[in-house]
Amino acid sequence: MAAEFCRLGARVVVCGRTRESLDETVRRIDGELGEGRAFAVTVDVRDPESVAAMLDRAADLLGEVDGLVNNASGLFPIDAEKLTPGGFDAVVRIVLNGTWHCTSELGRRWLAAGRGGAVVNVLTPYAWTGAPGIVHNASAKGGVLAMTRTLGAEWAGRGVRVNAVAPGWMPVGGTDFLAGDPEIRRRLIDAIPAGRLLRAEETARAAAYLLSDDATYVAGEVLTIDGGHHLSKGLYEFMDELPGRR
Numbered sequence: 001m002a003a004e005f006c007r008l009g010a011r012v013v014v015c016g017r018t019r020e021s022l023d024e025t026v027r028r029i030d031g032e033l034g035e036g037r038a039f040a041v042t043v044d045v046r047d048p049e050s051v052a053a054m055l056d057r058a059a060d061l062l063g064e065v066d067g068l069v070n071n072a073s074g075l076f077p078i079d080a081e082k083l084t085p086g087g088f089d090a091v092v093r094i095v096l097n098g099t100w101h102c103t104s105e106l107g108r109r110w111l112a113a114g115r116g117g118a119v120v121n122v123l124t125p126y127a128w129t130g131a132p133g134i135v136h137n138a139s140a141k142g143g144v145l146a147m148t149r150t151l152g153a154e155w156a157g158r159g160v161r162v163n164a165v166a167p168g169w170m171p172v173g174g175t176d177f178l179a180g181d182p183e184i185r186r187r188l189i190d191a192i193p194a195g196r197l198l199r200a201e202e203t204a205r206a207a208a209y210l211l212s213d214d215a216t217y218v219a220g221e222v223l224t225i226d227g228g229h230h231l232s233k234g235l236y237e238f239m240d241e242l243p244g245r246r
């Protein structure tokens with residue numbers, strides 16, 4: 001996502017808890033586009049003080065911060081009845097609380113300065129369908145969906161736009177373990193009307209649109225990019241086998 005934003009001309013601060021992976025991302029972007037486009041700043045989004053320090057540093061590096069993408073997430077597949085209170089908290093604190101800490105801190109700064117800005121939250125279609133096997137993450141994403149719509153309306157009149165993307169399956173990050181198995185990959189793709197997995201750059205392009213001035217009148221909206229997956233193939237899946245079909 002950071003690389004694609006930089007290809008489109010942005011300057012980006014990439015954040016996370018692990019210094020090495022951030023530095024690796026910056027190195028890749030430097031290698032492709034030259035130095036000075038991407039910077040690494042560590043943060044733990046669960047901790048409001050860490051978030052405030054990250055935003056201070058980002059402002060130093062970029063001059064002004066115009067946009068925020070809330071991408072941090074965590075999950076592990078588990079039967080709901082086996083999930084401990086600590087396990088539920090661990091995921092909700094990253095996804096829901098983390099999104100709130102980053103959005104509220106930067107939103108306050110933008111409002112106090114009387115300037116606009118754009119937030120894009122990273123959801124998934126299961127924020128509204130639910131997701132058996134990952135109740136912690138689905139609950140947190142559902143909360144972020146409500147936050148997106150709430151702040152989208154609450155801040156729209158003051159130039160702060162809050163929107164979201166809802167990507168489908170991407171063979172990256174938290175799901176590469178699934179897409180790496182050929183049989184699981186085939187079953188995943190079979191369920192997707194578009195007939196393929198989503199490319200990470202396509203999610204980045206959708207987020208870039210919501211961050212851009214082309215989307216100045218878009219507020220509290222979710223842009224779904226899942227090849228029709230959440231709609232399912234419906235009857236079309238069986239069309240060739242239907243009796244009496246011409």
Ligand SMILES: CCCCCCCCC/C=C/C(=O)SCCNC(=O)CCNC(=O)[C@H](O)C(C)(C)COP(=O)(O)OP(=O)(O)OC[C@H]1O[C@@H](n2cnc3c(N)ncnc32)[C@H](O)[C@@H]1OP(=O)(O)O
Pocket residue numbers: 073074075076077078084085086087088090091124132133134137173174175
């Ligand atoms: C099915 C369809 C899929 C379909 C999958 C579909 C995915 C689609 C799209 C979504 C993709 C993503 O979000 S991908 C993002 C994936 N990325 C990541 O997960 C990277 C970051 N992850 C993490 O940091 C960790 O995995 C996470 C547990 C979330 C947070 O780490 P912490 O260090 O805070 O947590 P810990 O201290 O280790 O543990 C806290 C509590 O959680 C419990 N816990 C931790 N791991 C556990 C595990 N594997 N199984 C049970 N319980 C676990 C511990 O026992 C603790 O509970 P107590 O003992 O009770 O205290």
Ligand SMILES: NC(=O)C1=CN([C@@H]2O[C@H](COP(=O)(O)OP(=O)(O)OC[C@H]3O[C@@H](n4cnc5c(N)ncnc54)[C@H](OP(=O)(O)O)[C@@H]3O)[C@@H](O)[C@H]2O)C=CC1
Pocket residue numbers: 015016017018019021043044045046070071072073074094098122123124166167168169170171172173174175176
């Ligand atoms: N992959 C997919 O198919 C899909 C992904 N998504 C969403 O896309 C986003 C990215 O997912 P994906 O790339 O797969 O996952 P990754 O696990 O690769 O990325 C998650 C990122 O969150 C960071 N992170 C986790 N906890 C914290 C924390 N406490 N503070 C700061 N950063 C943190 C991790 O860095 P570090 O551990 O170093 O802190 C990591 O860079 C997520 O919001 C996910 O829900 C949505 C639909 C599908």
